Every structure is written in structure tokens, then in C-alpha cells.
Amino acid sequence: MPIPRPYQPHSTERNSSAQNVLVASRPPNKFPGAYPPPRPPVGKPIRVPTLQDNVRSGPRPGPSTDPMWEGFDLPEDRHLYDPATSAAEAEKALRELVEESHNDDAETEIDMSQAIVDGFREGVALLPHQVLGRAWMKERETGKKLGGILADDMGLGKTIQTLTRIVDGRPKKSDKADGWAAATLVVCPVALVSQWASEIQKMAVGLRVIEHHGPSRTTDPVKLMKAHVVVTSYSIVSSEHGAYAADAKDETKGKAKAKNTKNLSDSDDASESGSDSDSSAIGKTLVAKKKAAPKKVAKDALFRIKWWRIVLDEAHNIKNRNTKAALGCCALQGKFRWCLTGTPIVEELYSLIKFLQIRPLNDWTTFNEQIAKPVKAGRQ
Numbered sequence: 001m002p003i004p005r006p007y008q009p010h011s012t013e014r015n016s017s018a019q020n021v022l023v024a025s026r027p028p029n030k031f032p033g034a035y036p037p038p039r040p041p042v043g044k045p046i047r048v049p050t051l052q053d054n055v056r057s058g059p060r061p062g063p064s065t066d067p068m069w070e071g072f073d074l075p076e077d078r079h080l081y082d083p084a085t086s087a088a089e090a091e092k093a094l095r096e097l098v099e100e101s102h103n104d105d106a107e108t109e110i111d112m113s114q115a116i117v118d119g120f121r122e123g124v125a126l127l128p129h130q131v132l133g134r135a136w137m138k139e140r141e142t143g144k145k146l147g148g149i150l151a152d153d154m155g156l157g158k159t160i161q162t163l164t165r166i167v168d169g170r171p172k173k174s175d176k177a178d179g180w181a182a183a184t185l186v187v188c189p190v191a192l193v194s195q196w197a198s199e200i201q202k203m204a205v206g207l208r209v210i211e212h213h214g215p216s217r218t219t220d221p222v223k224l225m226k227a228h229v230v231v232t233s234y235s236i237v238s239s240e241h242g243a244y245a246a247d248a249k250d251e252t253k254g255k256a257k258a259k260n261t262k263n264l265s266d267s268d269d270a271s272e273s274g275s276d277s278d279s280s281a282i283g284k285t286l287v288a289k290k291k292a293a294p295k296k297v298a299k300d301a302l303f304r305i306k307w308w309r310i311v312l313d314e315a316h317n318i319k320n321r322n323t324k325a326a327l328g329c330c331a332l333q334g335k336f337r338w339c340l341t342g343t344p345i346v347e348e349l350y351s352l353i354k355f356l357q358i359r360p361l362n363d364w365t366t367f368n369e370q371i372a373k374p375v376k377a378g379r380q
Contacts, residue, residue: 119167124203126157126164133161134168137338141169147337147356149315158340159199162186162311166229167204169336171308180308180335181225187329188313190233196313197231212236212302219297221304234317234325237302241328244300302332310334312355315341321351321364330355 115126140148152158166184197209212232224230318326339352354362361367
């Protein structure tokens with residue numbers, strides 16, 4: 001019978017025991033691949049604000065009561081950290097300032113009996129804000145006021161308000177005696193010429209409308225003066241202004257040339273009084289054969305008329321004061337001047353002021369010193 005041996009652990013068990021001894025002998029933070037233990041909290045933790053904290057029904061608590069500010073010391077001059085006003089905010093503030101300069105619509109009593117305009121077709125009536133516009137445009141053509149800027153947003157009816165003023169504000173006999181034509185000139189982009197003429201015929205009764213556009217347009221200013229409304233484009237104004245300015249220069253040169261020719265002719269007659277008759281006969285024959293070329297009629301009828309009213313639709317087309325369109329529109333003669341635009345606050349506001357002949361800002365030096373430079377300095 002074999003003698004029993006004492007228990008001997010297997011090799012795996014011996015290795016496990018050895019590892020337990022090694023693990024037990026290491027510090028807790030020195031284990032292979034182990035992370036250091038978390039640090040104990042020090043002080044009061046900062047609570048991160050949530051979206052719900054920002055939505056409050058009442059006034060926002062100050063730093064002393066709002067828990068999100070605990071533990072922070074704010075400087076006393078907090079206004080130093082206010083963000084600078086952006087260009088968009090400045091423009092909005094300027095618009096509000098301009099609107100506040102006019103009577104508040106909420107306090108203005110609207111007489112809806114003025115929604116019906118004599119001279120409009122049956123069924124065409126003004127909306128409440130257009131009734132206000134009708135009264136305002138009438139007021140802007142009284143006394144020393146000779147027009148303005150109608151800057152309603154797109155779709156609010158700048159066309160119908162302008163047409164109302166055309167129907168209501170016709171010239172008197174005394175105005176015609178002063179040389180003013182009865183016609184209103186409407187200048188607009190090329191794509192809107194036919195649309196303007198169509199809208200006038202659709203809304204008004206008995207108005208003669210002429211579309212002054214294209215190469216076959218009339219050169220006779222008398223024909224244009226017989227119309228109630230003449231619709232043209234900025235390109236035509238630019239073209240006819242060039243022809244008008246060139247024709248004026250040619251007339252000046254022609255007078256000087258005629259004077260010089262007369263003096264030269266008198267001198268030649270005195271010096272050649274002793275010449276033989278054959279030379280004189282030859283000279284007369286050459287002069288007789290030379291015929292003067294017929295003078296081409298300049299297409300500048302727009303600048304031969306003193307318009308009763310001039311309306312610039314989409315007036316921001318002349319925002320650059322150095323363009324031919326801006327120079328041409330400012331050179332037109334008219335008693336009342338209107339700018340229709342949905343974007344009147346632009347970099348080159350000077351062109352609109354120059355066209356409207358608002359003194360003294362229609363002078364570039366004054367405008368630059370009083371308006372342009374201060375605005376530019378404020379944006380820097």
C-alpha cells in the first residue's frame with residue numbers, strides 16, 4: 001500500500017500565488033495600466049448654465065444673486081465690455097430715426113374717403129398706408145418743398161402712390177405760363193418702361209402716355225410736351241445727355257468759328273482788292289460748288305423741356321455720382337423731383353441729394369465734410 005504524499009499545488013496555482021504577492025506589494029497607483037485615483041473636490045463646484053437658465057420670465061438677476069456668477073469678481077466698469085455696434089445695427093437705428101421724424105402712423109388719423117382717386121378707373125382704391133402716402137406726397141409739393149424720397153419696401157405700391165400724385169398734382173395755367181410743361185417724366189430701368197406704361201393705362205383714365213425709348217424715338221420736344229406722362233430709361237437719359245452736351249459745345253464752337261471766318265474774310269478782301277478778276281471768279285465758283293451738309297438733328301429732346309415733375313424709379317441706379325446716368329438725371333430740368341427706391345441708405349447717397357437739389361448738401365464739398373467723413377469716421 002503506497003504511502004500518501006502531502007498536497008503539492010500545480011504550477012499554475014504556484015504562479016497565481018506569486019502574482020498575488022507581487023500585486024499586494026505594489027502601491028495602488030503603480031499598477032500596470034491603472035489610472036490615478038480621482039482628486040478630492042476643492043471648494044464649491046461651478047455649475048454650467050443651461051438653456052433653461054437663459055430663458056427667464058423676469059429680469060435677469062445680478063452677479064450677487066445669480067449662481068452662475070459665484071466665485072467670479074466682475075469689474076465695476078462693465079460697459080467697457082459691451083460689443084461695438086455693427087454696421088447693420090447702425091443702419092437700422094438710422095432708419096428708425098428717419099421714421100420717427102415723420103408723424104407716427106399709429107397716431108395719424110386715416111381718412112379712408114381719400115382711398116378713391118378722381119381719375120382712376122372704377123374699382124381701383126388705395127390701401128390705408130397708400131392714403132398716408134398720398135397725403136405725404138401732396139404735402140411735399142407745397143411751399144418750398146419740391147419732392148423727396150419715397151422709400152417704401154417692395155410691393156407696398158410706390159407706383160400707384162406716384163400715379164396718384166400725377167393725377168392730383170397737375171400744373172395750373174400760371175405754371176404753364178412760367179414755362180413748365182404739363183408732362184411728368186418717369187425714368188426707370190429698361191425692363192420697366194413697358195410695365196410703367198401698362199400700369200398707368202390700367203389704373204388711370206384719360207392720360208396720354210409716351211414710351212420714349214428705342215432708336216425710333218422722337219426728336220421733337222413738342223410731341224413729348226403734349227403727353228401727360230413720358231416714360232424713358234436711364235440709358236436713354238445718358239445717351240441724350242451726351243448728345244445735348246455735345247450739341248451745346250458745337251454751338252459754342254460754331255459761333256467762335258463764324259466770328260473768326262468773318263474776320264479772316266474781311267482781311268482777305270482788303271489784301272486781295274488788287275487781284276485780277278480771273279482769280280476772283282475761280283474762288284467764287286469753288287465757294288458756290290461747296291454745299292453745306294445738312295445738320296443732323298440731335299436726339300436730346302428730354303433736355304429741351306422744363307418738366308413739371310421728374311420721377312426716378314429704382315433711384316439707386318444713380319448711386320455712383322460719376323456715372324453718365326447720374327450726371328444726366330441731375331442735368332434734367334424739372335420743378336418737382338422724386339426718388340423711388342427700397343434701398344435709400346447706400347454708400348453714395350449724395351447722388352440722390354444732388355438730384356433732389358437739397359441745398360447745401362447738393363454740393364459735394366459740403367456733403368463730404370458734413371455727412372460722408374463723419375459717417376466714415378464713425379464706422380472705424
